[in-house]
Amino acid sequence: MTALLEVDRLDLYYGDAQALDAVSIAAQEGEIVAIVGSNGAGKSSLIRAIAGIEPPRRGTVRYRGRDITGLPSHAVCQLGVGQVAEGRQVFPSLTVRENLEMGAMLARARPRMAGAIAEVFTLFPRLRERERQAAGTLSGGEQQMLAIGRCLMGQPELIMFDEPSLGLAPAVVQEVFQTIKALHGRGLTIILVEQNVAVSLRLAQSAYVLENGRIVMRGSGAELLADDRVRQAYLGL
Ligand SMILES: Nc1ncnc2c1ncn2[C@@H]1O[C@H](COP(=O)(O)OP(=O)(O)OP(=O)(O)O)[C@@H](O)[C@H]1O
Ligand SMILES: [Mg+2]
Structure with a gap:
């Protein structure tokens, strides 16, 4: 089965500083994919590279099998890839x-x-x-x-959410997650970057841990939720 979105060995730099190092992720149609990582890990950079906002130096982004690497952001949107950027724009x-x-x-x-x-x-x-x-x-x-x-x-068809619950009151956070669930229920594919790691891993069919620009772990949401390293580093357990 071909994934809806396939990111293959993406490198992204800001000047000389490398923000993404050979990052590969995939999203199957209709799934929620969680990206977990601490501050500065490169989560927003990954979303911006997929969205066509930051051009990667190496690697490819494929959507429905088509190479969309380097397309301008409006062209990526036109293909059905949307994003809800950090900070309620x-x-x-x-x-x-x-x-x-x-x-x-x-x-x-x-x-x-x-x-x-x-x-x-x-x-x-x-x-x-x-x-x-x-x-x-x-x-x-x-x-x-x-x-x-x-x-x-x-x-x-695919929405990338960057920290959608950041700075919101608990009741509103619940509402945001309910909305994401409802959109998933309608068949939308979702990439979710969230500080609420436990909630996002519970929602996600697949998940990745990004550290210093590299994918260091991948698995189902349930697998990562049960992993001791994830629990210590991101759930404080
Ligand atoms: N426009 C930019 N110019 C230079 N460096 C940048 C730029 N944007 C991000 N960076 C750097 O790239 C690295 C990854 O940043 P990014 O915003 O992708 O991390 P993040 O995982 O989204 O972090 P957070 O959880 O704080 O939102 C950081 O070291 C950051 O300082
Ligand atoms: Mg960010």
């Missing part, structure tokens, strides 16, 4: 609805904009209530919902 002076419309500017998404907005409002009723409110005035949790909603407007 919304356009603060635009309204909730305008932010969602911005998410549908891709050719693949524009014709389905009206239906997609209705779906996002069904998923996040609080966004419907705040449709005409400036995004910058939303609470942190609402902004994260909006960031997820805007990503969904692009009709992604």
Whole structure:
């Protein structure tokens, strides 16, 4: 079986500093893949390299068997690879609805904009209530919902989440995970980078540990959750 996404021996540098060293990961269609690692391990760099934001020096990224290495980010999005970046990136002076419309500017998404907005409002009723409110005035949790909603407007098949629960209150964190589960239930493929390592490994079918830019461990979510090294280093057990 060919994976939906295949990253093969990716090297990424910032100047002379190497951030990714021969990183290989795969995501099968419909699975949740967790990437675990401490601060500075290279998790966001990996997502940005897949998304076409940071060009890798070596290695390949394949999506549906096609080599997409080096494609610009809009072209990667157009193929169905979406991302919810670290830090709830919304356009603060635009309204909730305008932010969602911005998410549908891709050719693949524009014709389905009206239906997609209705779906996002069904998923996040609080966004419907705040449709005409400036995004910058939303609470942190609402902004994260909006960031997820805007990503969904692009009709992604695969979504990469970078620390979606960071800085949110516990109840909202639960809501974010429920949303990720619901999207997985709809058949979306998900790459999840999360500080909540236990929760993300419980959700994930497969998982990788990234340390200093290298994959040092891989397995099913359950296997990594049971691994002593993972438990000590990332779960404090
Ligand atoms: N734009 C950049 N320019 C130079 N170095 C960078 C840049 N972005 C990241 N780095 C460096 O690359 C390494 C990996 O960073 P990255 O943000 O990918 O880690 P991370 O695993 O996402 O960490 P965190 O958990 O803190 O978000 C770090 O040493 C970081 O300082
Ligand atoms: Mg990061």
